[in-house]
Amino acid sequence: MYPPTSAAAPPSRPFYRPELDVLRAVAIVLVLISHWFPATNAVADWGGVGVTAFFVLSGFLITAILRRAAAPVAGNKRGSIVYSFFARRILRLLPAYYCALLLAWALKLPYMREAWQWFVLHGANIFLFRQQQWGEGMGHFWSLAVEEQFYLFWPAVVLLLPRRWLGPGLALLGLAGPLIRWWLLERTATSFSLILTPACLDLFAIGAGLSLVLERRRLPTRFWVGMLLASGGLYMWLSASAWATGFALLGPSCLALAAAASIALALTTKAAPAQWLLRQPALVGLGRLSYGLYLYHLYVPVILHRLLHHVGRLIAHGHYYQAVLAWETTVAAGAVMGLLLLAVAWLSWRFVERPFLSLQRLFPYEHAPGLSRE
Numbered sequence: 405m406y407p408p409t410s411a412a413a414p415p416s417r418p419f420y421r422p423e424l425d426v427l428r429a430v431a432i433v434l435v436l437i438s439h440w441f442p443a444t445n446a447v448a449d450w451g452g453v454g455v456t457a458f459f460v461l462s463g464f465l466i467t468a469i470l471r472r473a474a475a476p477v478a479g480n481k482r483g484s485i486v487y488s489f490f491a492r493r494i495l496r497l498l499p500a501y502y503c504a505l506l507l508a509w510a511l512k513l514p515y516m517r518e519a520w521q522w523f524v525l526h527g528a529n530i531f532l533f534r535q536q537q538w539g540e541g542m543g544h545f546w547s548l549a550v551e552e553q554f555y556l557f558w559p560a561v562v563l564l565l566p567r568r569w570l571g572p573g574l575a576l577l578g579l580a581g582p583l584i585r586w587w588l589l590e591r592t593a594t595s596f597s598l599i600l601t602p603a604c605l606d607l608f609a610i611g612a613g614l615s616l617v618l619e620r621r622r623l624p625t626r627f628w629v630g631m632l633l634a635s636g637g638l639y640m641w642l643s644a645s646a647w648a649t650g651f652a653l654l655g656p657s658c659l660a661l662a663a664a665a666s667i668a669l670a671l672t673t674k675a676a677p678a679q680w681l682l683r684q685p686a687l688v689g690l691g692r693l694s695y696g697l698y699l700y701h702l703y704v705p706v707i708l709h710r711l712l713h714h715v716g717r718l719i720a721h722g723h724y725y726q727a728v729l730a731w732e733t734t735v736a737a738g739a740v741m742g743l744l745l746l747a748v749a750w751l752s753w754r755f756v757e758r759p760f761l762s763l764q765r766l767f768p769y770e771h772a773p774g775l776s777r778e
Contacts, residue, residue: 423670423682425691431457432694436701440738448643453659455547456607460663462551463611470562473769482563491767493555495760500752504699515539526552529599536596541706546599553601554608574613581606582653610660628668635661696749704741708732
C-alpha cells in the first residue's frame with residue numbers, strides 16, 4: 405500500500421504527496437537547463453530525462469487515481485468516474501494551456517500563426533512530426549499533446565480491462581516499447597517519429613505499473629536503489645556509445661525505469677535527510693508551478709532574444725550587435741530568464757490554474773472523495 409500521507413498534507417487531499425511536487429521541480433529544472441543551455445546536452449539529454457519523468461508520473465498518478473475511484477464500483481456506474489476524470493483534467497490543464505497559446509499568438513510565433521488548429525486541438529506532436537522542425541518557441545508542445553492523447557484512452561484501459569489482466573498488459577506494453585519505436589523509425593526514417601504517442605506508451609505503462617507494485621507490496625529500498633543505478637547506468641552507457649539505434653530504442657525505457665525507481669524511493673524512503681529534502685517548501689512550491697513553468701519556458705528566450713536584437717541594433721549603430729546577442733548564453737541571462745519565468749508561472753498559478761482547480765470540487769469521484777487534485 406502507499407505510505408501514509410504526512411501530517412502536513414491537506415486532509416481533503418489524502419492522495420496528495422509533496423514528494424511528487426519535488427520530483428516535478430527536479431524534472432522542470434532539467435528541462436530548463438536542456439532548452440536554455442543546449443551545450444549541457446553533451447553530457448546527457450536533460451530535457452529527455454525531465455519529460456520522461458513527467459510521463460512516468462502521469463502514468464503513475466492517473467492509474468492510481470482511477471483504480472482508487474473505481475475500486476468500490478462496477479458496471480455502468482464507472483461512467484460517472486470517467487465523467488469526473490475528464491472534467492477534472494479539463495479544469496486542471498486547459499485554462500492555462502489556452503492562455504499560453506494566446507500568448508504565443510500575441511508573440512507572433514510562426515507555428516501558432518500558421519497552424520494554430522494543431523495546437524488548439526492538441527495535435528502538436530503530429531504537426532511537428534510532419535514539419536520535421538521544432539519552430540520558434542513552440543517545440544515543447546509536443547509532449548503536452550502526447551499527455552492529452554494519453555488521457556483520452558487511458559481511462560478505458562484502466563476501467564474496462566479486467567483487474568487481473570492489467571498488470572500483465574502493462575508489462576507487455578513496457579516490453580513492447582522498444583519494438584514500437586523500432587517500427588516507427590523503420591517506417592518513417594526520422595527521429596521525429598519518437599514524439600508520436602505510440603513511441604511513448606511504455607513510459608506511461610511503466611509509471612502505471614509502478615502504481616500497481618506499490619499498491620500490492622512493499623519492496624525494500626535496496627531494490628529501488630539497484631533499479632535506479634542499473635537503469636540509469638545503462639542509459640548513460642547507451643548515450644556514450646556509438647550505438648545510436650540502441651539509444652533511440654532502449655534509452656527512453658531506461659529513463660522511465662529510473663524515473664519509476666525515483667518515485668518509489670521518494671514515496672517509501674525512511675531516511676530522515678531524504679524526507680526533510682522531499683518536503684522543503686521551496687521545492688514543493690516550485691513543483692506546484694511546474695506546469696506553468698513548462699508552458700512558458702520557451703517563450704522567455706524568444707522574448708530575450710528579440711529584446712537583445714533591438715538593443716544591439718541601437719547601441720552604436722549596431723557595432724556591438726554580436727556582443728549584445730552573445731549575452732543571452734551567459735549564466736546571468738539564465739538567471740534573468742529564470743526570474744521572469746517564475747513570475748509568469750506564479751501569475752498563471754494564482755490567477756488561472758488555482759481558480760479553476762477550486763472548481764474540481766463540483767466533480768468529485770463519488771465513491772472515493774478527496775482524491776488528489778492532479
